Amino acid sequence: MQFPPWQLLISIAIERNIDTQNGFSEDHTLSSSLNVQLTDTLRKYVDERASDTDVYATPSEYIRDLIRQDMQDRAIALNVLEGLDDLKHGRLSSKSIRDLKDED
Numbered sequence: 001m002q003f004p005p006w007q008l009l010i011s012i013a014i015e016r017n018i019d020t021q022n023g024f025s026e027d028h029t030l031s032s033s034l035n036v037q038l039t040d041t042l043r044k045y046v047d048e049r050a051s052d053t054d055v056y057a058t059p060s061e062y063i064r065d066l067i068r069q070d071m072q073d074r075a076i077a078l079n080v081l082e083g084l085d086d087l088k089h090g091r092l093s094s095k096s097i098r099d100l101k102d103e104d
Helices: 006-014 040-049 059-088 099-102
Strands: none
Touching: 006 099
């Protein structure tokens, strides 16, 4: 199956599941809570997403998933910026993204 290069980059970043701050995979233990003030409109939306008719069972599950998605998006953006910096400084490789992925 042929994937666009950006989709392959996203796939690689997600497969590695690396926390860009700590350099290791996410810890799934619950250790603290956070209270968040929402407008009525936002609260209604969260409640709709965390209902019997949607994917999430609880508002906490929905918020945790949003944070995980944001972490993945940030990791991808940082990887792209790092790659652009490599290009800017002449650090190139003759290997394609697929070649690098196949080495793993």
